[in-house]
Each structure stands twice: as structure tokens, then as C-alpha cells.
Amino acid sequence: ALLVQSGAEVKKPGESLKLSCKGSGYSFSDYWIAWVRQMPGKGLEWMGMVYPGDSDTRYSPSFQGQVTLSADMSITTAYLQLNSLKASDTAIYYCARKSGGLDSWGQGTLVTVSS
Amino acid sequence: DIVLTQTPLSLPVTPGEAASISCRSSQSLLDANDGYTYLDWYLQRPGQSPHLLIYTLSHRAPGVPDRFSGSGSRTNFTLKIRRVEAEDVGTYYCMQRLDFPSTFGPGTKVEIK
Numbered sequence: 001a002l003l004v005q006s007g008a009e010v011k012k013p014g015e016s017l018k019l020s021c022k023g024s025g026y027s028f029s030d031y032w033i034a035w036v037r038q039m040p041g042k043g044l045e046w047m048g049m050v051y052p053g054d055s056d057t058r059y060s061p062s063f064q065g066q067v068t069l070s071a072d073m074s075i076t077t078a079y080l081q082l083n084s085l086k087a088s089d090t091a092i093y094y095c096a097r098k099s100g101g102l103d104s105w106g107q108g109t110l111v112t113v114s115s
Numbered sequence: 116d117i118v119l120t121q122t123p124l125s126l127p128v129t130p131g132e133a134a135s136i137s138c139r140s141s142q143s144l145l146d147a148n149d150g151y152t153y154l155d156w157y158l159q160r161p162g163q164s165p166h167l168l169i170y171t172l173s174h175r176a177p178g179v180p181d182r183f184s185g186s187g188s189r190t191n192f193t194l195k196i197r198r199v200e201a202e203d204v205g206t207y208y209c210m211q212r213l214d215f216p217s218t219f220g221p222g223t224k225v226e227i228k
Contacts (some may be wrong), residue, residue: 040207042158044165044208044219060216061116082177094164101155101170101212108164 001026001097003033003106004095010112011085018023021095028076029053032098033079036068038108043081049098050078085113117211119143119220127228128203134196136210137221143189144172146213153213155162156185156194159222160205161202167209 006020021033034049048059052071059069068081082089090113096102117204120140128134144154156169167176169185172192182197196203209220 024169043222044159044210045205046210049217053186058215062216096165100174101167101176101210102157102165103167103170103176105166106166 001099001104003095003097003104005093005095005105005109006104009110012113013113015085015113017050017082017085019080019082019093019111021080022076022107023052023076023097026097027071033071033078034098034102035067036094036102037091038094038095039065039088041043041072046054047080047093052076052078062114082111085111086115087115089113116216117144117214117218119209119211121207121223123218124221124222124223126225128196128225129228130201131198132202134199134203134225136194136207136209136225137189138192138194138220139189140190140192140211142214144190144192144211144213147191152188153211154185154187154192155212156183157208157210158203158205159208160202163205167207199225199227212218 002025002105033047035047037045047063049073050069052073071078090094092108094108095106097104122137152172157165159165173185206222
């Protein structure tokens with residue numbers, strides 16, 4: 001299984017952003033895709049997950065309402081949308097396949113929010 | 116949310132020696148319905164994405180050397196490295212997925228002495 005994420009982004013406060021995570025090498029529709037945030041120099045935070053087969057989503061309460069997860073099975077791609085960006089959204093965002101544990105990870109997307 | 120704590124937070128190690136990391140959970144991670152304990156271990160090498168080492172308490176992920184082992188029960192868990200190698204440097208995280216949302220421990224940074 002391979003997950004390839006979109007490239008680094010620099011945004012201004014208040015802007016929106018949609019990150020992508022393209023899966024290959026496995027049946028994309030059959031596994032949850034989780035999203036994990038890592039703020040600069042900090043640990044891992046589980047944000048939520050999306051099931052591409054039926055677009056079911058589960059959000060951590062800490063991120064509910066702040067992000068939107070989606071997936072397009074036809075192009076084997078999952079998305080993380082971040083709205084009304086703040087400086088505190090500056091982080092690396094990882095997608096990962098959930099197969100029991102998170103057994104395959106993307107390379108991460110660095111998001112920098114700065115005026 | 117289930118809270119995971121790890122000790123130590125920093126671990127200097129000598130190559131060839133054994134190392135051990137502890138992870139404690141605020142509640143049992145044993146699923147009474149199926150008997151599995153939903154605790155995983157991840158390694159994040161410097162500048163890299165995390166990768167899975169151990170899943171469901173004690174199962175090594177494919178390709179993980181057998182010097183890594185996971186053990187424990189209910190709320191106390193241990194990751195052991197039988198003989199540390201230079202490539203084992205990085206930050207180790209435990210993660211629970213019994214309860215929603217999944218949560219990670221704060222991480223243990225392993226470095227070579």
C-alpha cells in the first residue's frame with residue numbers, strides 16, 4: 001500500500017485549504033483513511049478518519065467542526081479540508097491507512113499559516 | 116478520551132544493549148467482546164513519517180525486526196528492543212484504538228549515547 005500526499009502549502013490566516021492523499025497498491029475503498037496532525041516539535045494527534053467505500057466519517061471531538069474529511073473512490077483519493085486557517089494550524093498533516101493499526105503512512109504535508 | 120502516558124520521555128541507549136519503553140493507559144485497553152488489547156507502537160525516525168512496529172499489543176508489523184517486542188495487559192504496556200541498533204533512533208509512540216477517538220502517548224525519544 002502506498003499513500004502519496006499533496007505538496008507543502010503556505011497560507012494566510014482566514015484562508016481555506018484542501019489536502020489530498022492518493023492511495024495505490026490496494027483496494028482503496030475497503031480501508032479507513034485516518035488523518036494525524038503533528039504540530040512543530042510536538043507529538044501525534046489523531047484527527048479523524050474517512051471510509052472511502054461509503055464516505056462515512058468519524059471525527060475526534062477535538063477537531064469536529066474544524067475540519068472536513070472526504071474521499072473520492074473513483075480516483076482513490078482522500079481529502080482533508082481546513083477552514084478559516086489560524087497560525088495554530090501550522091503543522092504537518094499525515095494520512096494513514098487503518099488496517100488494524102495505521103499500517104501505511106503518507107509522507108506528510110507541511111502547512112504553514114502566516115500573515 | 117483515553118489518556119496514554121509514556122516513560123521515560125527521553126532514553127539514551129548504547130548500541131547492542133536492551134531498551135524498554137513503558138506506556139500506561141487511563142483505562143483498560145482489553146476489549147471484553149473479543150479478547151484483544153488494542154494498543155499499537157509506532158516509530159518516527161527524524162524527518163520521517165511514523166511507521167507501525169507493533170499492533171494489537173504484541174504482533175510485529177511486516178518487516179519489523181524480531182528484536183522488537185510488545186507486551187503488557189489492560190493498562191500497562193511495554194515495548195522492548197532486545198539489542199538497540201543505530202537505526203532505532205527516533206521517537207516511539209504508543210496508540211490506543213479501543214475507544215474513539217484513538218489517542219497517542221506523548222512519545223519517547225530514543226537517542227544513541
